[in-house]
Amino acid sequence: MLKDGWKLQVDARQGKRWLFGLAVDPTERVNPVEQKPEIAGPLEARLDAHDREQGARHFSVIVEGAIDRTIAGSYVPGELYAYWPN
DSSP states (O other): OEETTEEEEEETTTTEEEEEETTTOTTOOOOOTTTOHHHHHHHHHHHHHHHHHSOOOSSOOOOEEETTOOTTOOOOTTOOOOEEEO
16 A cells, blocks of 8 residues: 555565655665554555455465565575465
8 A cells, every 4th residue: 555655565464564654765674664553554444445345356366475586586584575365
């Protein structure tokens, strides 16, 4: 979810959230999601409302991967990543 220079990313499978202030952190290195509930909360509510408006999926997930990873890369324990279902 993008709004007013803020980007919220949610990975429900892992229960993780990331918040980035793109104007001051365009490379997304600092995650102030816990320190900025006044920004993250409304963005997450807006994302949840959007998700509720979507129809049911008419196909099964056949591929699942991790965002920001190439096929040549392998998982490093402790590394941050987000699941992406196809």
